[in-house]
Amino acid sequence: MSGSVDLQNYVGGRWVPPVATGRLEVPDPSDGSLLARVPRSEAADVEAAVRAARDAFPAWRDVPVAERARRVIALRNLLESHTEDLARSVSRENGKTLDEARGSVRRGIEATEFAASAPTTLQGYFLEDVSRGVDSTLLRQPVGVVAGITPFNFPVMIPLWMAPLALVCGNTFVLKPSERVPLSAVFLARLFGEAGFPAGTFNLVHGDVAAVNALLTHPAVDAVSFVGSAPTAKHIYTTAAAHGKRVQALAGAKNHLIVMPDADLEHTVPAVISSAFGQSGERCLAGSVVVAVEPGADRLVARLAEAVQNLTVGPSSSDSTEVGPVIRADHREKVNRWIREGESGGAIVAARGKVPESSDGFYVAPVLFDRVQPEMAIAQEEIFGPVLCVVRAGSLTEAIATANRSRFGNAAAIFTRDGGAARTFVHDIQAGMLGVNIGVPAPAAYFPFAGWKGSFYGDLHATGRDAVEFYTHKKVVTTRWF
Numbered sequence: 001m002s003g004s005v006d007l008q009n010y011v012g013g014r015w016v017p018p019v020a021t022g023r024l025e026v027p028d029p030s031d032g033s034l035l036a037r038v039p040r041s042e043a044a045d046v047e048a049a050v051r052a053a054r055d056a057f058p059a060w061r062d063v064p065v066a067e068r069a070r071r072v073i074a075l076r077n078l079l080e081s082h083t084e085d086l087a088r089s090v091s092r093e094n095g096k097t098l099d100e101a102r103g104s105v106r107r108g109i110e111a112t113e114f115a116a117s118a119p120t121t122l123q124g125y126f127l128e129d130v131s132r133g134v135d136s137t138l139l140r141q142p143v144g145v146v147a148g149i150t151p152f153n154f155p156v157m158i159p160l161w162m163a164p165l166a167l168v169c170g171n172t173f174v175l176k177p178s179e180r181v182p183l184s185a186v187f188l189a190r191l192f193g194e195a196g197f198p199a200g201t202f203n204l205v206h207g208d209v210a211a212v213n214a215l216l217t218h219p220a221v222d223a224v225s226f227v228g229s230a231p232t233a234k235h236i237y238t239t240a241a242a243h244g245k246r247v248q249a250l251a252g253a254k255n256h257l258i259v260m261p262d263a264d265l266e267h268t269v270p271a272v273i274s275s276a277f278g279q280s281g282e283r284c285l286a287g288s289v290v291v292a293v294e295p296g297a298d299r300l301v302a303r304l305a306e307a308v309q310n311l312t313v314g315p316s317s318s319d320s321t322e323v324g325p326v327i328r329a330d331h332r333e334k335v336n337r338w339i340r341e342g343e344s345g346g347a348i349v350a351a352r353g354k355v356p357e358s359s360d361g362f363y364v365a366p367v368l369f370d371r372v373q374p375e376m377a378i379a380q381e382e383i384f385g386p387v388l389c390v391v392r393a394g395s396l397t398e399a400i401a402t403a404n405r406s407r408f409g410n411a412a413a414i415f416t417r418d419g420g421a422a423r424t425f426v427h428d429i430q431a432g433m434l435g436v437n438i439g440v441p442a443p444a445a446y447f448p449f450a451g452w453k454g455s456f457y458g459d460l461h462a463t464g465r466d467a468v469e470f471y472t473h474k475k476v477v478t479t480r481w482f
């Protein structure tokens with residue numbers, strides 16, 4: 001890897017300067033200082049990476065699964081021993097706090113541990129005598145070259161949802177990380193190399209739209225795993241599918257947190273605050289609408305308002321920071337536009353936090369809106385910033401109907417002491433990842449990341465058994481011996 005701030009691609013087991021000459025600056029969101037310049041790779045750079053992956057595929061698919069799993073275990077051990085440095089890299093380039101970054105690296109390690117169980121998860125099945133003297137066997141084989149295209153908000157975790165599992169299933173892999181957080185991807189590429197994955201099995205191509213579009217249309221890419229915003233997910237899904245590829249595209253969100261009048265506020269208020277304002281609201285599982293069921297909304301809003309006013313906004317490196325900066329200056333402007341729109345649309349600002357004085361970082365003062373109408377744009381669109389809307393509802397039925405009107409269906413949660421209310425919620429809500437008295441219901445790596453509706457394009461989700469299915473073809477062999 002080059003030691004300069006100009007990053008390189010990792011292709012065929014070597015760091016290579018890109019053919020493309022364009023670069024984007026990567027600022028530290030906490031103070032605006034320059035961290036790196038990332039190449040805007042073009043078709044020629046993608047061609048080199050895909051070619052390396054294609055060339056490595058025949059030998060890698062024939063490596064016994066137990067040996068592939070041993071490389072994953074080696075990677076897992078390297079991730080473990082570099083946890084703190086990885087977390088610092090994530091925190092620095094993304095702006096989340098060190099604790100949040102540590103948690104996300106831990107989640108990535110869990111996904112890597114799940115990948116190591118491939119000798120079990122890859123097993124097929126066999127049925128004797130499907131007809132007289134005829135047997136059937138189902139076996140799984142890799143799909144080929146997988147492209148992983150990832151967002152800025154989890155620079156280590158989301159690449160680790162994809163690459164270890166795709167590789168252990170016998171595929172080769174090309175990562176196109178977010179151009180806004182390229183440094184953790186560079187760190188990961190180094191670790192894949194050290195773990196003993198053969199040259200060409202894991203490749204890294206930096207860049208933005210041109211690199212993505214070259215991957216989506218390249219004839220030697222067989223499958224695309226994508227995580228990012230809703231408009232990009234739709235583009236990825238339609239373009240890659242039209243080019244004959246298998247696609248999973250995880251998209252944006254607008255998650256509802258229903259708070260019943262009987263909820264235990266000692267636990268509920270911190271859980272809601274952490275869901276909405278943790279990681280500056282830049283999480284696809286962030287709670288962004290609280291549906292407060294009456295009676296009890298006034299009491300809840302008063303408690304939430306007090307908490308929001310007391311949030312400490314500051315640089316990711318400070319131990320006292322609870323809410324870091326957002327990712328870029330233009331994203332800060334976008335979030336502030338949403339806040340102005342909420343104010344002019346009649347929502348009440350129940351609380352507004354403070355930003356650090358005299359800083360060049362990309363800080364947004366956290367805002368709690370009360371008496372938001374469900375049809376307002378701030379209650380419908382993903383803001384991806386430290387903004388929480390409270391919508392009031394007269395009953396659980398009305399609260400569920402409010403949540404179900406969203407075009408998104410990533411996550412939802414209920415806070416209650418009533419098992420019957422929780423059961424009705426789980427049964428009727430139209431979202432894929434649910435929390436009962438849990439504000440960020442992130443599935444463990446052995447379950448699918450199961451967004452619904454406009455939060456997901458595809459059939460098989462990321463992580464868990466779905467992902468094993470996604471990264472493999474099925475073959476059914478019917479056998480008769482004479």
Ligand code: NAD
Nearest residue numbers: 150151152177178208209212228229232250251252253284
């Ligand atoms: P993004 O869509 O801007 O970028 C994601 C990736 O797509 C990046 O690698 C980027 O280079 C590429 N890209 C961006 N615009 C493109 C275009 N026009 N054509 C081709 N490629 C393009 O997303 P982001 O801002 O990096 O990430 C935040 C979004 O991701 C939020 O909407 C969040 O909800 C979503 N997200 C979803 C999940 C989930 O599991 N559903 C998880 C994490 C993040």
